[in-house]
Amino acid sequence: MTDSKQHGPEEQSLEGRLFRPANPKELAEAVEQAFDYRGDITLVLATGSTIEGYLFNRTPTGSRPFLQIFPKGQSDERMIEYADIVSISFSGKDTASGKSWESWVEKKESQRRIEAEQATAEAKARGHL
Numbered sequence: 188m189t190d191s192k193q194h195g196p197e198e199q200s201l202e203g204r205l206f207r208p209a210n211p212k213e214l215a216e217a218v219e220q221a222f223d224y225r226g227d228i229t230l231v232l233a234t235g236s237t238i239e240g241y242l243f244n245r246t247p248t249g250s251r252p253f254l255q256i257f258p259k260g261q262s263d264e265r266m267i268e269y270a271d272i273v274s275i276s277f278s279g280k281d282t283a284s285g286k287s288w289e290s291w292v293e294k295k296e297s298q299r300r301i302e303a304e305q306a307t308a309e310a311k312a313r314g315h316l
Contacts, residue, residue, distance in 0.1 A: 200281045201277040202226065203276075204277050206275045207274045208272075211269070214269055215252070217275045218245055218247065218272075221277070222242055222244075222245050222254075224242070224277055225281055225282040226277065226278075226281045226282055227278055227279025227280075228240070228241075228242055228275055228276065228278060228279065229278040230274070231273045231274040231275075231276075232271045232273060233270075233271050233272075239278060240257045240259045240261075241259075242255070243255055243256065243257060251269075251270070253266050254266070254267050254269070
């Protein structure tokens, strides 16, 4: 599997940015970025209310696209229709900021090597190797 995203020093965190989408396409793009973001976001709704929390799911297709968010300080999730969103700000700390892609890849490869060694040792103990 290959990763098509850019990972490197040129990649900027969205932390602190505010998006005021001008049309449904821009809104869908902003929601996708918010979904990939590793921190809280703040939504301003057409009613004037705001919701801060962690966006954990979205359904961008269908007649009424929506997202699901865990509001900060509340135990229940909330569903918000895209059409109700005026702006999205990346208000929480980006927990992935400053962590290099290479470090993540190295950690995963190390974990895979350890798992392979464990599987080999178990197979030898069972007499399969």
